[in-house]
Every structure is written in structure tokens, then in C-alpha cells.
Amino acid sequence: MSETTTAKRTRARTPNNRTTTGFRISDELWEVLEPLLPVRVNTHRFGGGRPRVADRRCADAIFYVLRTGCQWEALNQTDLCAKSTAHDRFQEWVEAGVFLKLWQAGLERFDELKGLDWNWMSMDGAMTKAPLGGEKYGPEPHRSGQERRQAEPVDRGTWRTNWPGRRRRQPA
Numbered sequence: 001m002s003e004t005t006t007a008k009r010t011r012a013r014t015p016n017n018r019t020t021t022g023f024r025i026s027d028e029l030w031e032v033l034e035p036l037l038p039v040r041v042n043t044h045r046f047g048g049g050r051p052r053v054a055d056r057r058c059a060d061a062i063f064y065v066l067r068t069g070c071q072w073e074a075l076n077q078t079d080l081c082a083k084s085t086a087h088d089r090f091q092e093w094v095e096a097g098v099f100l101k102l103w104q105a106g107l108e109r110f111d112e113l114k115g116l117d118w119n120w121m122s123m124d125g126a127m128t129k130a131p132l133g134g135e136k137y138g139p140e141p142h143r144s145g146q147e148r149r150q151a152e153p154v155d156r157g158t159w160r161t162n163w164p165g166r167r168r169r170q171p172a
Contacts, residue, residue, distance in 0.1 A: 023064040030056060032105050038096040053081050053089075061086035062093075 025033070037055055061080035065072060075083040093099065110116065 023067055024060045025056075025063050030059070032109075033059060033098075033102060036098050036101045036105070037093065038098070053085050055089070057081045058086050058089040062090050065090075 034055070040052065042049065058081055061075050061078070064070075064078070064080060065075065065086065072083040072087045075081065075086055080086070107116065
């Protein structure tokens with residue numbers, strides 16, 4: 001029998017999740033974001049309740065979803081915070097206008113660093129039909145022709161009897 005020896009690790013394993021570590025917000029961004037957050041008032045009737053997840057952890061989770069485009073459900077597989085907590089906080093912050101204020105602060109900062117020439121700014125958009133959108137009122141390929149033209153039940157009157165000003169006759 002031969003003995004195989006394994007080399008000892010020279011460094012300890014990192015406890016961080018590699019996937020989410022790269023998506024944590026920077027300290028500089030947090031310094032801008034933190035003053036914009038609404039002040040939380042404890043609404044528990046006895047002043048207690050479950051401890052609130054830190055805003056920084058929720059911000060990490062929210063920006064993770066926004067940067068990757070993943071679903072909120074995917075947060076449960078990370079070590080950031082629960083999907084319901086992050087989504088609730090996201091809705092709270094949207095309602096408070098946090099992201100609009102953050103965008104405005106970013107514009108002001110860019111204007112200080114590089115300068116914005118508002119004379120050259122424009123907004124553009126177009127609303128056109130999708131190139132492969134198909135006909136507006138064409139037949140639906142997943143339905144048969146008979147399915148669309150079903151007979152109306154006998155006990156119902158015609159659709160005109162429900163017009164305003166016309167009364168439906170009561171059965172004798």
C-alpha cells in the first residue's frame with residue numbers, strides 16, 4: 001500500500017460567495033445613497049418586532065438584481081438577503097424617490113467632474129410597429145375556426161338587449 005499525502009492549504013478558504021461579492025456596492029456609492037434613504041419608523045405596537053435587515057445589505061441585493069437582470073427569486077440562493085426583503089425595500093425606496101434622487105446626484109457629480117453641456121442634450125424615441133409583429137387582427141394560430149364562433153346559450157337574449165335604455169323582459 002502506498003500512502004498519498006495531500007498538500008496542506010496555504011491559505012484559508014474565503015467565506016464569500018464569489019458570484020455576489022463582485023456586485024456589492026462601493027463605499028463611495030454608499031456614501032451618496034445612504035443620506036437619500038427614508039428614515040424608518042418602527043410601527044410595531046410594542047416597539048419590538050423582528051430586527052430589520054441593514055439597508056446596506058438590501059442595497060447590495062437590489063443592485064445585484066438590477067445589474068444581472070436576474071429574478072428576485074434568485075436572491076434566496078445568495079448570501080445577500082431574502083428576496084421578499086429586498087423587493088419590499090426596493091418598492092419602498094422607489095415610492096420615496098430614492099433612485100430618482102440618486103440619478104440626479106450622479107448627474108450633478110458628472111457635471112462637476114466633466115461638465116454637462118445641456119445645449120447638446122436631446123431625448124429621442126420612436127414608437128413603430130414591430131418588424132415581425134404580424135397582422136393586427138389576424139387569426140390566432142393556436143385556435144381553430146370553430147372555437148371562435150360558438151353558439152350563444154338559448155336562455156340569453158341578444159347582446160342588444162343590454163344597451164342602456166332598453167330593458168330586458170322578465171319571464172312570465
